[in-house]
Amino acid sequence: MSVLTTKKMGIRFGGLTAVSNFSINLEEGELVGLIGPNGAGKTTVFNVLTGVYEPSEGEVYFYDHLFSSPEKSLKPYQVTNLGIARTFQNIRLFKEMTVIENVKVAYNKNVTYGFIPSIFHSNVYTKEEAEIDNLAHEFLKIFNLHKKKEELAKNLPYGEQRRLEIARALATNPKLLLLDEPAAGMNPQETHNLMELIKFIRERFKLTILLIEHDMHLVMGVCERIYVLDYGKTIAQGLPEEIRQHPKVIEAYLGEEV
């Protein structure tokens, strides 16, 4: 069953066409890469998929449910509640909040108590907060961050900040995860760990993943299929081996054979 389908999606900013005729299809459980040179429109695609931008044309479906088109487009928080989570190219943690608070924010959408219980700390509040605390702690354990749960997010080392950002996105309980350059700024060892992490969460949470990445080692290592964007157009798609040898890709992006 296809998780995410876009049909001839395009977006224009004034006279500039950032992305045009973008059609992609993700089957359940797939790990797909989206690559392309800088400024090709990869992050713009992510922003349309998560509701930050409205598409200028085309349609986006999530489990055959149309959720984004020029006529109607959900807000980012509604897209998250639908089951799509994302991380950012430059880490966007809640820096002045603790590690566990960062994760707890994700559970806000499940909270049923309203304003009055929150100001009197009534039983509903106590019960749900205890539940959230428990869930968040268990969740951090999976990512081996539970020992640092009371630290401020900004004090974590870079690799752990990435891990926390991914953990936080997964805490919203998504079916589809969008990773925007997760290996940016990482050394080979950290990239290797990240590859393991991506493989692990995919099994653990039964996720479908769409990944933007510049690190060819990582892309070729984990992705099952790859789409290549250049100047907003899809110039190639296929298996990693095919992409590796595709003349257009080599010309536009890789410059040399990988």
Next chain:
Amino acid sequence: MLNKYPLIKYALYLVGAFVFSSVVQMLINAGNVSSYVAMVITYMCISVIAAVSLNLVLGITGQFSIGHAGFMAIGGYFSAIITKTSLFGMVDRAVFPDIILFIIALLIGGIIAAFAGLLIGMPTLRLRGDYLGIATLGFGEIIRVLFLNWQFVGGAAGYSGVPRMSTFVWAFTLAALTVIVIKNYINSSHGRACKSIREDEIAAETMGINTTKYKVTAFVIGAFFAGISGALLVHMLRLAHPTMFTFMLSVEVLLMVVLGGLGSISGSIAAAVFLTFFSEWFRDFGAVRMIFYSLLMILIMLFRPKGLLGSKEISLSLVRQGLSDLREFPDRIKKRFSKNTENGKGVS
């Protein structure tokens, strides 16, 4: 054990605040505390309410609002209309208890201010940073000019003859209530959502937070308590006048929040008390007072750029930690001395 029954715990806090302020009020009534001091400490409590409510908007949710005086004016004027006209002549003050009339006035003042907060917040909260600041500044001025030209409330002459109903008991107990409500709100999931908006609005939205809803909610809660503080102020001075609610009042409240530390409730309380005290203390110096006042601010910003308390809260455990540090202090000095002598020996 009380932590199991939070409602009782907070009720006890409020009763405690009420009893304490009643004792102080008795001293005031008996003449042991001068009416000047009484007025200053009441004003401190009013400032605390204003500062803490702004902290929810500015320090916790991160929305730069400098229209707080506008909400205070709305609360002040509308509550004064209720009490002065005795609920539009519907009740007879000779038989109707003042307390209930004042509670109705406070509530109506707060609710109208909150409603104004909703009306202002919906369109302006899509703005960010400085732009929101300017929009709220404009709003504050509009409110002031509206009251200036509304003849029913005296126009430029002000609305005088408001009954004196704010006492220290009222101000202190309501300040305690404000602190409890806002602090509990911050410590809930909704409060976390507000903080996440302050940290990174885009990330908050992708975490499933309806940012507009939480920004407007924070704005409305802030406006409600600002309205209450305005109502208390007007019923203390027995006058509502447009010049009371100028841009400078918004700035003063803003200063309290920034000086106390953005996001720190206890910081806002401390700064509200401190600044009120300070400006009264320097009253004798006349014009020089403003120089001292400004110097103080420059010094605090130089040495404590994050405010007096940063984002920390004063809590019992912090006090305990401080006490034990103090107790260890003599030991530490001794240690240092003995180390020095040892070192001295080593050198010789």
